Amino acid sequence: MTRSGLRTLLGMQPGIAVVGEAADGVEAVEQARQLRPDVVLMDVRMPRLNGIEATRQLLAELAEPPKVVVITTFENDGYVTAALSAGASGFVLKRLPVPKIAEAVRVVAAGEAILFPAALRQMVTARPLGSAEALPQAALTGREEEVLRLMATGLSNPEIAKSCRVSLETVKTHVGNVLTKLGAQNRTHAVVIAYETGLVVPGVAG
Incomplete structure (x- = not known):
């Protein structure tokens, strides 16, 4: 019922066409392969295959994978941070009004990310932080580091x-350079790398 209602309401939003829906993770992957949507709104808790593994499969198997927005009930859901690590472009909460969810879909479709610093902090505090020197050998320029720090705060x-x-x-060029140099799949992955290597410290402003 929730899925059907969300599909109907999203389909009424300007600029959004819902091309399919799935009852579980396996079906979600199959539908995405066949329908090639721009964005997949992925629940994390599903039968047969959870949203984390479904996200990982989509991003690994498709030459031009869709953007993935994870949708969940709780902001501190541990599955969310795992999905971000798997390459999801962000997440939204089920309790948000449909127009807000629709806006998240549009933002991600445009190549941006929906980042929640609290969730990212939860993820990196569960792992030992390194140092900025642990970044890939292709060092970022000062401006690229600045852009990455701002990305980590969730700025568009x-x-x-x-x-x-x-x-x-110019910003788009810097973001592209950051992703290339870090070997990041997307903006979210780049921010995760920044946290994990210590370039950005949770709770500390740039």
């Missing part, structure tokens, strides 16, 4: 451009 590209007083195209 336009917000980063405003903060750094540069053009949006």
Whole structure:
């Protein structure tokens, strides 16, 4: 009932067309392979295959995988942080109004990420933090590090451009360089790397 209601309401939102739905993780992967959606709204707790493994399969198996937005009941759900590590572009809470969920889908479809610093902090505090020197050998420039730190606070590209007083195209170039140098799948993965290596310290402003 929840899934059907969400499908109906999302389908009424401007710019969004719901192309399929699935009752479990295995079906979700199969549907995504066949329908090739731009974004998958993925529940973390599903029969047969959970959302974490489904996300990992989609991102590993498809040449042009969809963006994945995890949807869950609790902000501190441990599954969420595991899904982010698996390559999801972010997550939303089921209790949010449908227009907010729709906006998250649009943001992720546009190449941004829906980041919740609290969830990222939960993930990295469960692991030993390294140091910024543990970043990949292709070192980031000072500006790229600044952009990565701002990404870690959840800022969008336009917000980063405003903060750094540069053009949006310049920010996009820096973000692309950061992802390439870190070998990151997406913005969220880059932020995870920043936390895990100690470049960004949980709870400490840049």
